[in-house]
Each structure stands twice: as C-alpha cells, then as structure tokens.
Amino acid sequence: MALWTTLTQDEGKRRRLCGYVQEVQLQMRSPPEGTAAILKSPEIQKRNLHVPSEVKMPFYWEMNYLRGVVRSVIQDRKVRQAWYEYIPARNPYALVALLLPFLHNLRSLQLDYLFLIHGGLPAEMINYLTSGTKIESAELRNNLDHLETMDYGTNAVNLNLTTRFESEGQYNLRHYATQFIPIFRLQNVKHLRIWLRSWNNLHLKRLIGFETDYTALESLVLDHISVKECSFLEILQGMKNLRSLHLGFNVEDRTHWVESHRPTQADQARLSNGLQALYKCLEHLSISLHTTPDDREQVSEDIVFRPLFENLTAEFFRSFTRLKTLELPIRILNGFEDIAEVGINRELPATLERLGLRWDFRHMGMSKEEKPDTVGDLKEIVAEFLQSPGRHLRVPLLQEVIIRLWVSDDELDKTLKDCDDLIEEFNIHVGVRFDLMRPGLWTRGP
Numbered sequence: 412m413a414l415w416t417t418l419t420q421d422e423g424k425r426r427r428l429c430g431y432v433q434e435v436q437l438q439m440r441s442p443p444e445g446t447a448a449i450l451k452s453p454e455i456q457k458r459n460l461h462v463p464s465e466v467k468m469p470f471y472w473e474m475n476y477l478r479g480v481v482r483s484v485i486q487d488r489k490v491r492q493a494w495y496e497y498i499p500a501r502n503p504y505a506l507v508a509l510l511l512p513f514l515h516n517l518r519s520l521q522l523d524y525l526f527l528i529h530g531g532l533p534a535e536m537i538n539y540l541t542s543g544t545k546i547e548s549a550e551l552r553n554n555l556d557h558l559e560t561m562d563y564g565t566n567a568v569n570l571n572l573t574t575r576f577e578s579e580g581q582y583n584l585r586h587y588a589t590q591f592i593p594i595f596r597l598q599n600v601k602h603l604r605i606w607l608r609s610w611n612n613l614h615l616k617r618l619i620g621f622e623t624d625y626t627a628l629e630s631l632v633l634d635h636i637s638v639k640e641c642s643f644l645e646i647l648q649g650m651k652n653l654r655s656l657h658l659g660f661n662v663e664d665r666t667h668w669v670e671s672h673r674p675t676q677a678d679q680a681r682l683s684n685g686l687q688a689l690y691k692c693l694e695h696l697s698i699s700l701h702t703t704p705d706d707r708e709q710v711s712e713d714i715v716f717r718p719l720f721e722n723l724t725a726e727f728f729r730s731f732t733r734l735k736t737l738e739l740p741i742r743i744l745n746g747f748e749d750i751a752e753v754g755i756n757r758e759l760p761a762t763l764e765r766l767g768l769r770w771d772f773r774h775m776g777m778s779k780e781e782k783p784d785t786v787g788d789l790k791e792i793v794a795e796f797l798q799s800p801g802r803h804l805r806v807p808l809l810q811e812v813i814i815r816l817w818v819s820d821d822e823l824d825k826t827l828k829d830c831d832d833l834i835e836e837f838n839i840h841v842g843v844r845f846d847l848m849r850p851g852l853w854t855r856g857p
Contacts, residue, residue: 524564531590538593564606604632630655641678647685657854697738697851725756738767
C-alpha cells in the first residue's frame with residue numbers, strides 16, 4: 412500500500428514513474444519443495460475482507476483513489492463490489508492487478524502461480540483493459556500493446572498443487588478456467604508462458620470477435636494442459652512464426668479414467684494438425700506427460716496418452732524442415748512400442764542438433780525391487796542408436812543427447828562415468844538429468 416501512497420500524491424510523478432516501468436517480475440526464485448510451505452503464502456479469505464477503520468489508517472486517501480480506478484475500469488456492479496472489498500483487505504494480488512492500467516510501456520510481465528490460485532485478478536484486469544469496454548479516464552486506457560513477454564505461473568513445481576489448494580478452500584474453479592481467455596487476447600506478445608491448469612474446455616473461437624492470429628508469437632509454453640483441453644490446441648494453426656513450443660499434458664481428475672473422458676480421434680487430429688501447421692517455422696519442440704496422483708502412472712500411458720499421441724512418432728517430425736531440438740517422452744518417439752525391443756526410432760529430422768529423451772513417470776509406483784536399471788538400459792539403447800549404420804547421414808548435425816529421469820537405481824558417479832564413455836566413443840555430448848522435468852530443456856523461452 413505504501414507504493415500507492417507515492418503514486419496517488421502527484422499525478423505528474425505517477426505518470427513519470429509508471430512510464431519508466433518496462434518489466435514486472437513477481438515470482439519466487441526458489442520455490443518451496445513441499446506444498447505445505449506453499450500454503451503459508453498470503454491467504455485472502457472472506458473473514459478478512461472487512462477491516463476495522465482503526466486498522467485501515469492512514470490509507471483512506473489511497474483506498475478511495477483505488478476505488479475510483481475500479482469504478483472507471485470495471486463496469487459490472489457485482490464484480491466491482493468484489494474489488495471494493497479487496498482494497499481494504501490489502502489483497503496483494505488485487506493491488507498488483509490495479510497497477511496494470513498505469514503501465515503503458517510494460518514490455519515484460521512475469522507473475523507467480525499464486526496469482527492464478529488466488530482468483531486470477533491480473534488476468535481479470537487484463538480482460539477489462541483489452542475487451543474494448545469504454546474507459547472514461549485516458550490515463551487508465553491501456554490495452555498492453557507493448558507487452559512482449561508474459562509468464563503466468565509457470566514456476567509452479569508441485570504436481571499436487573491443485574488438489575491441496577482445493578482441500579484448503581483456496582482454489583476457485585470458476586475463476587480458474589476463465590482467466591486464461593484474456594491472456595490469449597494479447598496478440599502482440601512474442602513470448603508466452605502459462606501454467607494452464609483448467610477444468611473446463613477453452614473454446615476460444617466461440618468468443619464473439621475473438622481473433623486467432625498469433626503471427627507475432629515466437630515462443631510458447633503451455634504447461635499442465637488437461638487432456639480435456641485438446642480443442643484448445645486449434646490455436647496452434649494461427650502461429651505462423653512460432654519458433655519454440657512446449658506442451659505439458661497432465662491427467663489429474665479421476666473422471667478422466669472413464670471411457671467418455673478419454674481422448675478421441677478428433678482430439679488426436681486437433682493436436683497433429685496444430686503441430687503440422689508449424690512444420691515450416693518450428694525450431695524447438697518439447698512435450699511432457701504427467702499423471703497425478705502417482706499410483707496411476709503405469710496405466711496412464713496406454714489408456715490416456717496413447718490415443719492422443721500414437722501418431723506423433725519420429726516419422727511425423729521428419730517433415731519439420733527447421734527443427735533443431737526435440738524433447739519427447741520415449742514412448743511417443745517409438746509409437747508406444749517397447750524401446751528395449753525396437754530401440755530409438757531412427758527417422759528423425761535431418762536438421763536435428765539436440766535430442767531429449769524423457770522417461771516421464773515410467774517407474775513411479777513400483778517397488779525398488781521392481782525398478783529396472785533405467786540409466787544402464789537407456790545407455791545401451793543410445794549407444795545402439797549412435798552407432799547405427801547411416802546415422803551420420805540421417806542426423807548429420809546431432810551434437811547432444813540428453814536423458815531426463817525422475818527416478819533411477821544408479822549412483823550419480825556411475826551415471827556420469829557411463830556418459831563419459833559415450834562422449835569419448837562417439838564425440839557427441841551425452842548427459843543424464845534428474846529433475847522435475849518441467850518444462851523442456853530448450854523451450855523455456857527468454
């Protein structure tokens with residue numbers, strides 16, 4: 412609130428200060444390891460909305476000014492009343508959102524995933540600014556034309572976040588699905604990254620006057636896409652200049668496991684057609700598959716993901732004429748065939764420089780005795796691929812192969828020794844990474 416004290420004292424000073432702002436970054440740089448720590452973040456609950464007058468002092472002037480901003484920008488009375496209540500509650504997410512109309516030179520906006528969880532207020536404000544609604548104050552008319560980079564929550568790291576927030580009563584499904592629509596109205600953005608956790612299909616083309624021309628977009632990260640959202644992927648066909656793409660798919664809700672909620676042939680067509688439309692421009696591509704909770708990984712691949720991805724084998728990407736990096740779950744790369752039997756599919760794009768092999772959740776839920784020697788097995792498979800006849804002719808530019816794992820029975824020292832052996836033998840960098848595997852190695856954008 413102290414910032415608003417400075418901004419409301421002098422109109423000329425406010426215009427100068429806000430005019431200097433080109434980047435806003437409010438993200439935790441070192442996200443907590445456990446959800447319990449995340450839940451200690453600022454909580455905005457109904458009982459906190461009415462603050463006694465003695466607590467509100469000395470910010471009467473600032474609050475009245477902010478109410479005036481709300482009156483000017485938001486026309487809906489019911490929504491406006493909710494924002495009126497956020498102000499005395501010192502809702503930090505609302506106070507940040509109310510800054511957006513003033514930042515006419517904003518180039519980069521990077522927000523923590525907590526903004527999504529707690530009502531999606533910045534996206535709601537973007538909706539009012541870009542929807543064409545008449546705003547009386549010239550100072551507040553800002554359709555964010557200069558915004559080039561938008562990151563909305565992709566620093567989320569815990570796959571069970573949504574479940575835990577729902578149990579705490581902090582997760583608003585109604586707001587969650589709708590807050591993404593206005594972000595896709597920002598069609599001058601060059602780099603867009605979104606933690607797209609929605610429970611409702613986002614039929615963008617159904618919106619009156621909604622354009623799907625994203626010729627300005629150069630890099631896109633869509634993480635945590637529900638398998639129900641396949642119709643949403645039709646927007647890829649309008650991204651004629653897209654150079655970098657990450658698609659992170661997730662299965663979370665138990666209703667996905669009934670027959671009626673599994674991906675259909677139409678869903679598969681939307682995904683393949685969307686990707687195929689990018690074959691002349693795409694240079695970096697990664698796809699990830701996740702399921703939660705952990706005890707269903709073993710059946711998820713074939714039951715849920717196979718109907719959606721079984722056509723996206725290495726041959727599918729052979730026609731991509733500019734693809735430099737490709738990071739895929741191994742199951743996709745081999746058409747869901749057992750890689751131990753068929754090896755790495757050799758029909759890769761001739762332009763490929765870096766290949767990422769993801770072992771997404773392959774052994775989660777298994778006991779230690781059941782887990783195979785993952786690194787050892789994959790090392791042999793990579794070696795077979797590198798020494799296969801004609802490999803230099805098929806992928807002459809290949810410089811690096813990275814294996815990404817969640818779990819392994821191998822010690823780190825042994826893993827590094829295995830990689831060194833391959834590097835020395837084939838003069839290609841081979842590495843193994845143990846991490847959260849989100850998003851891609853080469854598709855994270857600027």
